[in-house]
Amino acid sequence: MELKEFSMRIGDDFHCHLRRGDMLGKVLPFTASMFGRAVVMPNTEPPILDRFDPHLYYKEIHQYKRNQSYSGFSPIMTIQINESTSPSMIEGASLEGVAAGKVYPIGVTTNSANGVRDFGKISEVFKRMQETGMLLLLHGEKPDTFCLHREKEFLNTLLKINKEFPELKIVLEHITTRVAVWAVKELKNVAATITAHHLLLTLDDVVGDLLSPHNFCKPIAKSPKDRLALLEVATSGNPKFFFGSDSAPHLKERKECSSGCAGIFSAPVAVPLLVEIFEKADRLDKLENFVSTFGAVFYDLPLNKDKITLVKKDWIVPESYDGIVPFLSGKKLSWQVK
Numbered sequence: 001m002e003l004k005e006f007s008m009r010i011g012d013d014f015h016c017h018l019r020r021g022d023m024l025g026k027v028l029p030f031t032a033s034m035f036g037r038a039v040v041m042p043n044t045e046p047p048i049l050d051r052f053d054p055h056l057y058y059k060e061i062h063q064y065k066r067n068q069s070y071s072g073f074s075p076i077m078t079i080q081i082n083e084s085t086s087p088s089m090i091e092g093a094s095l096e097g098v099a100a101g102k103v104y105p106i107g108v109t110t111n112s113a114n115g116v117r118d119f120g121k122i123s124e125v126f127k128r129m130q131e132t133g134m135l136l137l138l139h140g141e142k143p144d145t146f147c148l149h150r151e152k153e154f155l156n157t158l159l160k161i162n163k164e165f166p167e168l169k170i171v172l173e174h175i176t177t178r179v180a181v182w183a184v185k186e187l188k189n190v191a192a193t194i195t196a197h198h199l200l201l202t203l204d205d206v207v208g209d210l211l212s213p214h215n216f217c218k219p220i221a222k223s224p225k226d227r228l229a230l231l232e233v234a235t236s237g238n239p240k241f242f243f244g245s246d247s248a249p250h251l252k253e254r255k256e257c258s259s260g261c262a263g264i265f266s267a268p269v270a271v272p273l274l275v276e277i278f279e280k281a282d283r284l285d286k287l288e289n290f291v292s293t294f295g296a297v298f299y300d301l302p303l304n305k306d307k308i309t310l311v312k313k314d315w316i317v318p319e320s321y322d323g324i325v326p327f328l329s330g331k332k333l334s335w336q337v338k
């Protein structure tokens with residue numbers, strides 16, 4: 001018999017770009033209505049760098065949340081770590097309740113020009129993170145290498161950090177390759193987030209036919225074999241792999257131009273799409289852990305209490321939400337949130 005309704009514990013989004021100001025107001029409702037919590041990325045304008053920045057950003061998110069009446073949603077705050085971060089800044093941020101520090105290697109993605117070139121310069125910072133229990137979130141791409149090999153080439157750096165700081169909890173963010181799946185499985189205290197779009201896309205969906213700027217993100221979608229490895233591990237029930245949408249909104253004109261921005265605005269479709277993907281893989285029973293349990297356990301957070309229910313009903317993803325083109329715009333999805 002065909003399933004018509006699906007309920008599970010409401011999930012968390014372990015990698016989300018909520019931006020600031022107007023954009024924050026536009027995109028927050030999608031995340032706040034479909035998740036209990038979201039790990040909020042710090043590559044905002046201005047960025048979240050110092051111990052007091054997360055507090056201000058938290059207040060900004062809270063203000064929008066209150067105006068839009070999403071009381072059940074909580075942001076999980078992060079700071080960006082770069083070569084100017086000091087161990088005492090980590091201590092301060094940790095006291096402020098910041099859960100994680102995010103490292104962007106220099107220039108690899110949106111707003112990362114201030115990123116890290118020399119990882120040796122931040123080893124004292126990693127040491128202090130290990131001591132305070134702050135998680136390290138890594139954008140795992142090596143700068144200045146061939147774009148399809150950037151993730152693979154970064155794994156050496158991951159290995160070194162893990163070897164030097166074996167108790168430091170690390171999340172390799174938005175993984176896209178079979179080899180990254182392998183590395184994460186091998187390394188103790190290392191987990192990974194996987195996006196919904198990387199479970200669906202390959203490089204062909206970005207540049208294989210006509211150019212599709214709304215499928216363009218960092219790290220770029222890879223080969224069919226890589227996609228399959230992600231799908232296999234995400235639906236396998238391995239607790240080291242959990243959901244992070246990497247929903248990364250940019251205005252339509254910043255995507256559809258020369259020098260278009262990297263980032264896929266997936267928040268409006270992520271949950272229905274995950275249900276569809278897991279159902280197709282005949283692994284719907286594995287979805288709740290992927291979205292609602294494994295990440296919370298790795299972050300040492302209590303599980304959410306609320307439930308979310310989806311019903312099987314076709315809908316067409318809108319062409320735009322207030323000037324932002326969502327992932328799969330104009331396409332049909334078969335599940336929607338009740």
Ligand code: NCD
Pocket residue numbers: 017043109110139216217218219246248249262263264
């Ligand atoms: C993200 C953004 O726009 O902030 N872009 C993206 O392509 N994923 C940054 C990131 O996570 O790489």
Ligand code: ZN
Pocket residue numbers: 015016017041246248
């Ligand atoms: Zn991101």
